[in-house]
Amino acid sequence: MKEAYIAAKERWARKMAGLEKPSVRSVDRLPPGQRQVQNFPVLDLGVKPEVPVDRWELKIGGHVDNPVVLRWSDFMGLPQFRDSSDFHCVTTWSQFDMSWEGVAFLTLAELVQPKASATHVFFKSHDGYSTSNPLDVCMDDDVLVAHSWDGKPLAVEHGGPARVIVPKKYAWKGAKWIREITFLDRDILGFWEVRGYSNTADPWTEDRFS
Numbered sequence: 001m002k003e004a005y006i007a008a009k010e011r012w013a014r015k016m017a018g019l020e021k022p023s024v025r026s027v028d029r030l031p032p033g034q035r036q037v038q039n040f041p042v043l044d045l046g047v048k049p050e051v052p053v054d055r056w057e058l059k060i061g062g063h064v065d066n067p068v069v070l071r072w073s074d075f076m077g078l079p080q081f082r083d084s085s086d087f088h089c090v091t092t093w094s095q096f097d098m099s100w101e102g103v104a105f106l107t108l109a110e111l112v113q114p115k116a117s118a119t120h121v122f123f124k125s126h127d128g129y130s131t132s133n134p135l136d137v138c139m140d141d142d143v144l145v146a147h148s149w150d151g152k153p154l155a156v157e158h159g160g161p162a163r164v165i166v167p168k169k170y171a172w173k174g175a176k177w178i179r180e181i182t183f184l185d186r187d188i189l190g191f192w193e194v195r196g197y198s199n200t201a202d203p204w205t206e207d208r209f210s
């Protein structure tokens, strides 16, 4: 089931890769080719890992001065950040005004102190998923590791206990069930990026496939 789903999504990416990308970046709130939904669909690889908070750990390291392994209480003890942002999935649904609470990426970066050599960030999840972003994309003021959505702890199917949110990219750039964040001095492609999805993933230029 899981393999069949991944294979189908890969074939779709290859098919769509032939489509022309707009040359001008849209200024609409709803990116081109998207439709607005209200129901927060679930997308995963066919597994929803259950990670109880008493066994949860977030390892943050790589090109940093102060690598850490955060337990749940450490993570919740960091300055908390609440933000609303829009969510755009490459499969053409968008949901506006998603309210997230968690720890800002900026706070995590301040904690671990990236070295000057750090240019990219690689995210690894409990379901075998991974993705990456340039460091400057992660340092945007709307990027966070979220533990709550809509005022409630994040449901397992949406990546609870904690997931990454990168609002200005297609949602696959935000890893659910996050377990490791690594600062790198080069880029490493993640799960969908090696399967034909764009590495830059800009919704406003319909930058879906590479």
Ligand SMILES: Nc1nc2c(c(=O)[nH]1)N[C@H]1C(S)=C(S)[C@@H](COP(=O)(O)O)O[C@H]1N2
Pocket (backbone or CB within 6 Å): 040, 041, 042, 043, 044, 045, 088, 089, 090, 125, 126, 127, 129, 130, 157, 158, 159, 171, 172, 173, 174, 175, 176, 177
């Ligand atoms: N660990 C993990 N993170 C993931 C995914 C996944 O399969 N596994 N899917 C990505 C994709 S394609 C999207 S659209 C969003 C979906 O988040 P949702 O299921 O909460 O809507 O999570 C992203 N992060």
Ligand SMILES: [Mo]
Pocket (backbone or CB within 6 Å): 043, 089, 090, 091, 171, 172
């Ligand atoms: Mo997606």
